[in-house]
Amino acid sequence: MSRDAMIDQWYPVGLISRLLSDGQETLLMGETIRVSRNGEGKAEVATTDGRALPVTERYGHVWSSLGVPEKPLFDIPEAEQPGRRLVDVGVVRVRCSPLRAVENFLDIAHFPFVHTDILGSEPHTEVENYKVEIREDADEVWATQVKFYQPQAAKSASGGITTEYMYRVPAPTCSVLYKTCPPKP
Numbered sequence: 232m233s234r235d236a237m238i239d240q241w242y243p244v245g246l247i248s249r250l251l252s253d254g255q256e257t258l259l260m261g262e263t264i265r266v267s268r269n270g271e272g273k274a275e276v277a278t279t280d281g282r283a284l285p286v287t288e289r290y291g292h293v294w295s296s297l298g299v300p301e302k303p304l305f306d307i308p309e310a311e312q313p314g315r316r317l318v319d320v321g322v323v324r325v326r327c328s329p330l331r332a333v334e335n336f337l338d339i340a341h342f343p344f345v346h347t348d349i350l351g352s353e354p355h356t357e358v359e360n361y362k363v364e365i366r367e368d369a370d371e372v373w374a375t376q377v378k379f380y381q382p383q384a385a386k387s388a389s390g391g392i393t394t395e396y397m398y399r400v401p402a403p404t405c406s407v408l409y410k411t412c413p414p415k416p
């Protein structure tokens with residue numbers, strides 16, 4: 232995918248909970264940008280030469296773009312449901328192409344070998360057929376009916392279960408994961 236196709240996307244550029252009062256610099260697609268709060272408490276993002284960039288504050292993050300996003304940031308309808316809470320788990324830095332990170336995130340075949348005895352275990356290595364579709368109306372990739380045997384599907388799990396996953400790719404470098412909740416111990 233070319234840089235031109237990517238430039239108009241929204242990207243998370245900071246955690247709202249960690250936004251310093253006098254702002255901070257970060258990199259977006261190799262360009263230094265400044266993320267700060269204005270007098271009204273709203274996030275602002277600008278290039279170092281003062282060009283104001285688009286801003287959205289949602290899902291615990293400040294989002295911005297070096298281009299002109301064609302549409303608002305994707306919706307996560309579940310996030311708006313009553314009783315849901317945002318768990319801010321911080322930042323993990325990975326030296327990797329973001330497209331490759333998403334591609335690898337969707338590849339469940341690595342579970343038994345990388346997350347041994349947690350998200351997978353030998354000899355349960357087979358990936359059963361699942362459904363992949365491009366939902367044209369939303370321009371999103373969805374993988375559904377993904378099933379995998381997991382010895383410890385969550386911290387609260389008290390035994391192995393066959394976990395069902397759905398993966399949603401609402402933007403080229405963003406992915407949303409839905410996963411079976413293990414029964415309460």
Ligand SMILES: [Fe+2]
Nearest residue numbers: 336341345346
């Ligand atoms: Fe993994």
